[in-house]
Amino acid sequence: MNAVTIAVVFHSGYGHTARQASAVARGAASESAEVHQFDVSDPPADMWDILDSADAIIFGSPTYMGGASAEFRRFAEESSTAWSTLKWRDKYAAGFTNSAGVNGDKLNTLMSFVLLAAQHGMHWINLGLPPGWLYTTHGSAEDLNRLGGFLGAMAQSPSDAGPELSPPASDLATAEHLGRRVATTVAARMPARSS
């Protein structure tokens, strides 16, 4: 059987969201997906061909000024070429974002990814985790999904901590979960393929 093919397409100005992207990719690869990771500020020549043939595309960006970064937005606008011929229709999509604020308006970035996916006619896969802390006094910052997102994976990196220190392990584990969930969700819905 051929592996599910997943592309993780992200931007990262200072390396924090890149660590989150690698965690998403690790999670997907742990479920035997063939994973391609693309930094949109330095795309290889074959990126668009690989995106066009992927089963799922996972979008990632830091939250800058309450939304996706300008570099990610440029990628989104350039994807209008694929949109014009419905190349991504019925693929699967998911997303992740990282920012300095605990809230930081990350939800708006994830919502912009949902809209991007909808414009392409893609099927959105959400995070599928209960919120960390579980609305009780017993939670901790080590909880999976400690930031309590539903649409996608959220991470937080304090402004004075470099990418070697942040996002914290719990946010990276949450990102890995998203990668695994996309891989298993897509695999369960693919018709059996013979090699």
Ligand SMILES: Cc1cc2nc3c(=O)[nH]c(=O)nc-3n(C[C@H](O)[C@H](O)[C@H](O)COP(=O)(O)O)c2cc1C
């Ligand atoms: C131009 C700019 C705008 C930012 N806007 C936000 C914001 O709206 N909310 C927030 O929580 N953090 C904001 N931040 C902080 C970044 O999201 C944070 O430093 C993040 O870890 C950067 O990720 P990166 O290293 O992948 O670029 C902003 C940073 C920059 C440079």
